[in-house]
Amino acid sequence: MDPIQRSGFPIKYANYGIYGASIQANKGPILRNQIRRLRFDHGEMIQQDLAERVQVTRQTIIALEANQNAPSLLLAFRIARVFGVPVEQVFQYEFDS
Numbered sequence: 001m002d003p004i005q006r007s008g009f010p011i012k013y014a015n016y017g018i019y020g021a022s023i024q025a026n027k028g029p030i031l032r033n034q035i036r037r038l039r040f041d042h043g044e045m046i047q048q049d050l051a052e053r054v055q056v057t058r059q060t061i062i063a064l065e066a067n068q069n070a071p072s073l074l075l076a077f078r079i080a081r082v083f084g085v086p087v088e089q090v091f092q093y094e095f096d097s
Contacts, residue, residue: 032092036065038083054078 039045047061054061054075063069064079071079071091080087 028095030067030094031070032067032094033064034090034092035061035079038085038090042083050079050082053082 035050039047039050047065048058051058051061055078056075060069060075064071076087076091080090083090
C-alpha cells in the first residue's frame with residue numbers, strides 16, 4: 001500500500017523520484033509555494049538561474065511554481081537555502097476541505 005494512502009490522505013503520486021512526485025488528486029493536502037515571489041524579491045532571478053543553483057531543470061522549477069509537482073525534501077531545502085529562508089517560507093502545507 002502507498003505510504004500516503006496509509007496516512008489517510010487521498011493523494012496519489014504518479015511517480016517518485018529525486019526531484020519530487022507528481023500530484024494526481026485534487027482533494028486532500030495541498031502544497032503551495034512562494035517560489036515565484038521569492039525569485040522576484042531576490043533581484044528578479046530567472047527560473048534558469050534558480051534551476052542551476054538547485055541542480056534541476058528549468059522545467060522542474062516551472063512545474064513547482066505551477067503546483068504541478070511536489071518537491072522532494074532535499075529539493076525543498078535546496079530552494080530555501082538559495083533564498084536564505086526556512087522551508088516553511090517557501091512551501092505551505094494546507095488541507096483542501
